[in-house]
Amino acid sequence: MLFNSLNFLLFFIIVFSLYWFVFGRRLAWQNLFLMLASYVFYAFWDWRFLFLLIFSTCLDFVSGIQIYRAKSDKLRRLYLVLSVGINLGFLGVFKYYNFFADSLARLLEAGGIHTHWTLLSIVLPVGISFYTFHGLSYVFDIYNRKIEPSYNFVNYSLFVSFFPLLVAGPIERATHLLPQVEKPRQFSYEQACDGITQILWGLFKKVVIADGCAQFANQIFNESGQFGGITLFAGAALFAFQIYGDFSGYSDMAMGVSKLLGFELLRNFNYPYFSRSIPEFWRRWHISLSSWFRDYLYIPLGGSRGGRWHSLRNLIIIFVVSGFWHGANWTFVVWGLLNALYYIPSLLFKSNRDHLNTVAEDRALPNFKELMQMMATFIMTVFAWVFFRAPSVQFAFSYCHRILLAAFDPNAYKEMLTYVRWTIGIPMMLILFCFMVLEWVGRRELHPLLVFRKHIPKPARHALYYVILIVVFLFAGKQQQFIYFQF
Structure with missing residues (x-):
């Protein structure tokens, strides 16, 4: 259901x-x-x-x-x-x-011992x-x-x-x-209105962003041999939007439905793709799971109290366990290890507690340094998502290798632009652009539509809601299962 x-x-x-x-x-x-x-x-x-x-x-x-x-x-x-x-x-x-x-x-079997394990059909x-x-x-x-x-x-x-x-x-x-x-x-009318708008935003993220990106990400991953390296990166970036829209969209809808019943759930996402570092990303992505592992695994293991190498050991453990929590495949373990490697420099240089505030908190736009930090963090995250999405570790390494080889190939960029224009289409790219603009505008709020509820006159606000609802209906035929149901 x-x-x-x-x-x-x-x-x-x-x-x-x-x-x-x-x-x-x-x-x-x-x-x-x-x-x-x-x-x-x-x-x-x-x-x-x-x-x-x-x-x-x-x-x-x-x-x-x-x-x-x-x-x-x-x-x-x-x-x-x-x-x-x-x-x-x-x-x-x-x-x-x-x-x-x-x-x-x-x-x-690699050691010459042949076994006949019975696998369970469950x-x-x-x-x-x-x-x-x-x-x-x-x-x-x-x-x-x-x-x-x-x-x-x-x-x-x-x-x-x-x-x-x-x-x-x-x-x-x-x-x-x-x-x-x-x-x-x-029953609270104000809480119910907030719940309905959060459900609407969650529906938009799931139906339009996640399911809209899924068809192209699936095509690129499933037919990766037919595409150049830069197009493969585009596929991985589309998957990054897919999994974010899918999972955070579910969380928004869960929070909205709960508000209609009088409950307030824990926040699970806080605009993670505006993070300026990997530690900040993990404070903003799947917050309820990250904090669970922090409180019930990392801290009981000693946290950062036992010295540098003790802290590194505990960090690697929680990332590997977190990866393994997501699924029974070595791809998830490597995904966790890769994120641990991303995180280690911040821990060694004691910068993991930087960026506790919202990016460009008192400004309309980020400065050049913040923009570069966000782009670098997003690119690192996209490479990690390849392992999350890939059917095998070998496939993921080959996929990433081809991206890196094509980085300085002008023809690869031309192919990617052709794919974006004629396959993904300008309307979908405009929707993704508008989505990121709305997320940026609402980055200080629980969800972007709260900004419009607080600061925009009712007729304009309702017009925006109707536009979002119409777009959701237009994309409704591309319905796909939520990714995290498999976990």
Whole structure:
């Protein structure tokens, strides 16, 4: 049930109506209804995996109470290990068993040992990486005595399974979302208007930018042998826009839908392609996952407290684990390693905490230095995205090698310009340009349309909304699955 589908529109109209007009006077009934609606939403993908979600929820609910009530540290650790071990065990079987089995078989065969591993014909449950991390953060926070456990199963289950964020995040924390679940909510017209405009902007990013770029990025990657190196770079840049529009568009829609129900979710993206360095990029990209690994892996490993080499080790670990979290393929591991290599100079020269503010915060345009920094960061990110998108590591290296070889070939630029003009088309390039202008104008706000809500007269503002909506309808026929549903 995609957010940009008629099925979801009908589902949400029913949920919204019953939630506010039938169950709106009693918090307990609201939460029970939302929990059941979330289970229906998840069952729409594959009802068989609903039982896995419920089991994981029950496991962490009971584990949290047992950790809190345990009389000794040894017993507390035991309950924590059981909860974490079982959760990661399920994640490992469904997501990583075939990868490890196949990789080990190839390694042994390279040494002359022939094996016959049995691979599992299983489907990856949608959203398993996200709701598993919801539960893990909950039991970690109880173990670290940051929160007390919830004794209301419905409330806790709603925190884990809340349908706007269930299948692709953001990865919420119990410290942030659970208190919102437990307190009464009243309909807010202002919050609802903000939610609707954020949904509209998310739809534009997904349907127009992501799905619009996807057809060209897919063509270039799938037929890479027919194109020159600069056109290959254009394909990688289009994928960069695709994955940003796809994932941040989903996050915007999730936040907007949640606001219509009276909830505020964690921010997941903060204009990452306006970053002036790789550390800044990772403070702005998939924020909920980056902060999760920082709080529950990097800091427990010692963070930057143990000296330079200790910090480098921890940095590489979290980037490799982050890459592996995204998928069971060596391409994701290399993607994580490459980002770690990008990050290391900033850590060595202690510049990783630079650029904590918004670029050109008090100016309309960036200065030359900021422009060069943003361009360099974007180009580095595009090369990293090649490994994320590529079917194999060998393909990715060959793809990048051909880009670098063509950097000084004038004919390669001519081919790329021809492809842009006659295949991608001027209208699509204008849409991408306008998109980046709107993002730049709105870079100080949660989303660009907030700027127009605050500073533009209502007739002009509504005209812009209608234009965006018309463009969304024009591109609606190119609907594609959200990329992050596979993670």
